[in-house]
Amino acid sequence: MPIIEGRDFSGRRVIPSGIKLLLMLAVIMGFYVRSCWNKKKAELFLISEIKIEEVTLSTIEITFRLKNLTSANGKESVFIKAYSDNGDLIASRITSVEVQPDSDKVYRKLLEKFNRPLQKNESITKVTVEYYKSSIL
Numbered sequence: 668m669p670i671i672e673g674r675d676f677s678g679r680r681v682i683p684s685g686i687k688l689l690l691m692l693a694v695i696m697g698f699y700v701r702s703c704w705n706k707k708k709a710e711l712f713l714i715s716e717i718k719i720e721e722v723t724l725s726t727i728e729i730t731f732r733l734k735n736l737t738s739a740n741g742k743e744s745v746f747i748k749a750y751s752d753n754g755d756l757i758a759s760r761i762t763s764v765e766v767q768p769d770s771d772k773v774y775r776k777l778l779e780k781f782n783r784p785l786q787k788n789e790s791i792t793k794v795t796v797e798y799y800k801s802s803i804l
Contacts, residue, residue, distance in 0.1 A: 705800045708798065708800075709798045709800070711735070711736045711737050712733060712734070712735060712736070712737075712743060712766070712798050713733070713734040713736065714731055714732070714733050714734075714745070714796050714797065714798065715731070715732050715734070716730075716731060716732040716773070717729065717730075717731045717794055717795070717796050718730050718731070719749075719791060719794055720775070722790070722791050724784075724785070725779065725781070726777055726778065726779050727749050727757075727758060727777070727778040727791055727794070728775065728776075728777050728778075729747065729749075729775070729776055729777075729778070729794050729796070730773055730774065730775045730776075731745075731773070731774055731776075731796045732771065732772070732773050732774075733745075733764060733766065733771075733772060733774060734770070734771045735766045735767065735768065735769060735770045735771075736769070737768065737769075738768045738769060739768060740765075740766060740767050740768050741765075741766065742763045742764070742765055742766075743763065743764055743766050743798070744761055744762070744763050744798075744799035744801070745761070745762060745763070745764060745796055745797065745798060745799055746759070746760075746761050746796070746797050746798075746799040747759065747760045747761075747762065747776060747778060747794065747795070747796050748794065748795045749778055749791050749793070749794045750791070750792065750793040750794070750795075751785070751789050751790065751791060751792065752789060752790055752791075752792045753789070755783075756782055757781055757782060757783065757785065757791060758778040758779075758780060758781045758782060759778075759782070760776070760778050760780070761799055762776055
């Protein structure tokens with residue numbers, strides 16, 4: 668009966684320099700395409716009509732209109748900030764909204780965690796809502 672020997676896998680294989688160069692170029696191209704897409708996405712999701720609906724001692728309720736100019740649906744992240752009349756940041760929140768293709772909807776969100784409590788004779792005068800881009804490179 669013949670003896671069958673397996674291959675020896677203990678030796679290291681060297682990856683050719685050309686393959687390493689191609690992989691590095693592919694990674695750089697991927698980062699570039701991702702940054703272009705994030706810039707374009709901010710133009711395709713239009714946020715308008717930001718209103719403060721109700722302010723209590725522990726919550727701020729706001730509404731805003733988000734117009735989706737793309738034909739894609741899914742979850743998109745928005746960054747909400749509330750400022751006092753002094754210009755101090757009172758509350759902020761990153762939240763997600765469900766967007767439908769080619770839609771124009773009004774969303775209602777609630778800010779519950781304050782950075783600091785409102786002082787006497789202080790009120791919320793400005794709220795900003797912007798498309799949130801995750802910042803990995």
